[in-house]
Amino acid sequence: EVQLVESGGGLVKPGGSLRLSCAASGFTFSSYSMNWVRQAPGKGLEWVSSISSSSSYIYYADSVKGRFTISRDNAKNSLYLQMNSLRAEDTAVYYCAVIVDAFDIWGQGTMVTVSS
Amino acid sequence: DVVMTQSPLSLPVTLGQPASISCRSSQSLVYSDGNTYLNWFQQRPGQSPRRLIYKVSNRDSGVPDRFSGSGSGTDFTLKISRVEAEDVGVYYCMQGTHWLMYTFGQGTKLEIK
Numbered sequence: 537e538v539q540l541v542e543s544g545g546g547l548v549k550p551g552g553s554l555r556l557s558c559a560a561s562g563f564t565f566s567s568y569s570m571n572w573v574r575q576a577p578g579k580g581l582e583w584v585s586s587i588s589s590s591s592s593y594i595y596y597a598d599s600v601k602g603r604f605t606i607s608r609d610n611a612k613n614s615l616y617l618q619m620n621s622l623r624a625e626d627t628a629v630y631y632c633a634v635i636v637d638a639f640d641i642w643g644q645g646t647m648v649t650v651s652s
Numbered sequence: 653d654v655v656m657t658q659s660p661l662s663l664p665v666t667l668g669q670p671a672s673i674s675c676r677s678s679q680s681l682v683y684s685d686g687n688t689y690l691n692w693f694q695q696r697p698g699q700s701p702r703r704l705i706y707k708v709s710n711r712d713s714g715v716p717d718r719f720s721g722s723g724s725g726t727d728f729t730l731k732i733s734r735v736e737a738e739d740v741g742v743y744y745c746m747q748g749t750h751w752l753m754y755t756f757g758q759g760t761k762l763e764i765k
Contacts, residue, residue, distance in 0.1 A: 569752060571752075571754070573701075573756075580742070580744065580756060580757075580758050580759040581693070581695070581701060581744055581746075581756045581759070582756065583746075583753075583754040583755060583756060586752035586753070586754065587752075588752065593751075593752055594752075595752045595753045598653075631700060631701070633701075635691070635703065635746075635748065635754075637706055637707065637710075639712070639713070640702065640703040640706075640712070642700040642701055642702065643700065644700055645700060
């Protein structure tokens with residue numbers, strides 16, 4: 537079965553850190569660029585970061601640049617998002633997703649809550 | 653940065669009637685390869701998003717043919733020919749032309765009157 541499963545979300549204090557993981561299965565993970573997209577409670581979708589298949593190209597939204605780091609391990613079919621210096625406005629459901637011409641796959645999301 | 657602007661943001665529709673959502677980009681979405689990477693996503697209540705349309709007008713596998721996409725350059729439209737109850741949710745356009753630096757529209761909430 538083709539799927540993405542996120543994990544690592546939770547409650548963290550402002551200024552804290554969290555590392556999200558996304559486990560891929562059912563497709564050739566190493567062939568595709570990967571993305572993190574978030575959705576604050578009651579709000580729309582916001583692109584966060586993307587990484588090319590070989591990690592050669594990495595991009596971030598301005599809202600997270602310098603605080604978040606995306607990475608991947610193709611041997612483990614896994615995508616990561618290291619989130620540092622977290623702020624209240626980072627509170628959201630974080631989705632990992634593959635979005636290419638042939639198909640799109642989204643995980644179920646993992647909730648990150650930044651609150652004291 | 654490319655800004656995507658959708659309208660309307662709220663769309664009440666009677667069952668069986670058509671619906672239309674507009675999406676405008678702040679710059680042309682035509683890529684150097686000649687393709688236009690404009691996608692439409694649907695997010696039903698409590699679910700993850702799923703794509704309906706890619707490259708302006710191509711329906712994803714399993715998407716009913718009552719959904720159609722059109723447009724060019726900076727102006728795009730998603731149309732539903734006859735709205736059904738299962739179409740309730742929020743619809744987003746997303747540009748993929750600027751590779752790995754994607755942008756979503758604000759979302760359009762479709763509800764049944």
